[in-house]
Amino acid sequence: MGDNVTKPFDSDSDHSNVAKDRTTSTVIDIEPETESESPSVPTPASTSLFQSESDIMANFDDTLQRARLAFASGKTRNVSFRRKQLENLLRCYEENECDIISALEADLRRPKQESLIVETEFMKNDIKHILYHLSDWVKAEKPSKSIINVMDDVQIYNDPFGVVLVIGAWNYPLQLLLVPVASAIAAGNCVVIKPSEIAANCAKFIAEVIPKYLDNDCYPVVCGGPSETAELLKQRFDYIFYTGSTRVGKIIHAAANQHLTPTTLELGGKSPCYIDKSVELRTAVKRILWGKLINCGQTCIAPDYILCSKEMQDKFVAEAKDVLKEWYGDNIQSSPDLSRVINSGNFQRLLGLMKSGRIAVGGKYDASERYIEPTILVDVKPHDPIMEEEIFGPILPIYTVESAYDAIKFINAREKPLVIYVFSNSNKLVKEFKSNTTSGGFCSNETIMHCGVDVLPFGGVGMSGMGSYHGKYGFDTFTHKKSCLGKDLSAFGEKLASARYPPYSDRKGSFLSFLLRKRRPLPNFYLTHVLAIGLGVGLTVLANYYLQVRKGKLLSR
Ligand code: NAD
Numbered sequence: 001m002g003d004n005v006t007k008p009f010d011s012d013s014d015h016s017n018v019a020k021d022r023t024t025s026t027v028i029d030i031e032p033e034t035e036s037e038s039p040s041v042p043t044p045a046s047t048s049l050f051q052s053e054s055d056i057m058a059n060f061d062d063t064l065q066r067a068r069l070a071f072a073s074g075k076t077r078n079v080s081f082r083r084k085q086l087e088n089l090l091r092c093y094e095e096n097e098c099d100i101i102s103a104l105e106a107d108l109r110r111p112k113q114e115s116l117i118v119e120t121e122f123m124k125n126d127i128k129h130i131l132y133h134l135s136d137w138v139k140a141e142k143p144s145k146s147i148i149n150v151m152d153d154v155q156i157y158n159d160p161f162g163v164v165l166v167i168g169a170w171n172y173p174l175q176l177l178l179v180p181v182a183s184a185i186a187a188g189n190c191v192v193i194k195p196s197e198i199a200a201n202c203a204k205f206i207a208e209v210i211p212k213y214l215d216n217d218c219y220p221v222v223c224g225g226p227s228e229t230a231e232l233l234k235q236r237f238d239y240i241f242y243t244g245s246t247r248v249g250k251i252i253h254a255a256a257n258q259h260l261t262p263t264t265l266e267l268g269g270k271s272p273c274y275i276d277k278s279v280e281l282r283t284a285v286k287r288i289l290w291g292k293l294i295n296c297g298q299t300c301i302a303p304d305y306i307l308c309s310k311e312m313q314d315k316f317v318a319e320a321k322d323v324l325k326e327w328y329g330d331n332i333q334s335s336p337d338l339s340r341v342i343n344s345g346n347f348q349r350l351l352g353l354m355k356s357g358r359i360a361v362g363g364k365y366d367a368s369e370r371y372i373e374p375t376i377l378v379d380v381k382p383h384d385p386i387m388e389e390e391i392f393g394p395i396l397p398i399y400t401v402e403s404a405y406d407a408i409k410f411i412n413a414r415e416k417p418l419v420i421y422v423f424s425n426s427n428k429l430v431k432e433f434k435s436n437t438t439s440g441g442f443c444s445n446e447t448i449m450h451c452g453v454d455v456l457p458f459g460g461v462g463m464s465g466m467g468s469y470h471g472k473y474g475f476d477t478f479t480h481k482k483s484c485l486g487k488d489l490s491a492f493g494e495k496l497a498s499a500r501y502p503p504y505s506d507r508k509g510s511f512l513s514f515l516l517r518k519r520r521p522l523p524n525f526y527l528t529h530v531l532a533i534g535l536g537v538g539l540t541v542l543a544n545y546y547l548q549v550r551k552g553k554l555l556s557r
Pocket of ligand 1: 167168169170171172176194195196197198224225226227229230243244245246248251252265266267268269299300301390392418460464465
């Protein structure tokens, strides 16, 4: 690392156009070397880039046609078939763990430990969770019935949607794609799998390896960038699940709207983190910095900025310097434990954002490695670029507020975040934030970890997304809940129901009103109690009777 490449951030250097580039080029802006690494056509199941528009359309037509025929054949409705595919996917993760880690290292210079926790182990656990519960999830639900349906079969049948499209993002290129894919398979759909072209090595891995484990007609992989995805979106899907930026989310939603295709959009935004003075600061600083720096800040649920008092800001900065030294040593760039920025477009964008406020910690960078030192900015203003767009990098601005009330006001004046973090020892204050703000998720005294709780839904609200997944919520996302009523044609049932037929009369009308009247259902809880009390009373009466009989017999002797 020479002095010529690593330098303190020069706030006078001209990056004035960089922040603006974000809206037009972060997604589309692929580095030349990334493009050349884009996946080719390794198997018949993956559709390639670099073809003419009509070739691409013909390929997509063919891929979709095969998937539709496969769905129509009914094989994905078979639960054993789904289970087998999921077991194969699990085996794929186990057998190719080293290749997955290498691909992530090549794309993001991701440390092995992070790749294990947030990609391979996460994906394995997700599939195991599905396999443990699938037989329960697929069962039709039997809701409690009202008196009018007491003799009927009332059920919610779990129907797959059909052929669904899952589009992944580059920052967690496997997990964000393959976890929803596993949910869609579990729910009985055929799935068109579209990795992000920006994490080119991971896209190559997905295109080459996944088809070796999954049924190729039911689960094809298609590759490509924005133009290929635009072509793909002209096809009619039965469901679209998209992860990525809010800007592209709007494009996906508009395309889906052409066919009234339901969508889940897992988007981004700015997730705030409030710290109050009651916290144990060292632990809070570690948890916040870890959440900010894992994957070099390129995490949709990274704490985007901090809200705290001026006093807490000074303490946070001092503690953060110490923690960073403990984690990465004196020369952070030489530490193997910090990922790199995905590409030069994002690197330049981040340098532009570093011009906001004043650098209190860090600020160095090296374009040759797309390295940015963990950086804390203070004295930022609400309308600085860093406070207006999602950061998605290792930069943490602190905006000072007078009180928790001011922090809530600040948050509520902006788009609804993907998650809100609150660090406080006061349960009352945590509750204040939870009940007076809206966000996709909420997490107190911790960062990131809420997304690993597989019994919780994960998703955004408003501009941070719509719909959710993970565990059962993923299965439900890819399932159409078909409401089914089954009756018989018995004479008794027909007699009861015949009051609905003309000629109408007051007698028939009042009989129908009686049958249809909404009654508070007897909760199961009460039912078991009533049965237990009834049983107790019955046994007591029987015992008394028995004693009386015996007493009578004794007296008569
Ligand atoms: P990206 O560039 O990888 O794009 C995501 C997908 O959209 C890719 O498959 C890409 O090919 C496709 N795409 C890009 N431009 C398109 C266009 N014009 N038309 C059609 N398709 C297009 O990822 P990104 O958008 O840079 O991802 C970063 C964003 O994603 C951040 O805002 C982040 O917060 C968000 N994100 C959200 C979640 C979540 O779970 N909510 C997870 C990860 C990332």
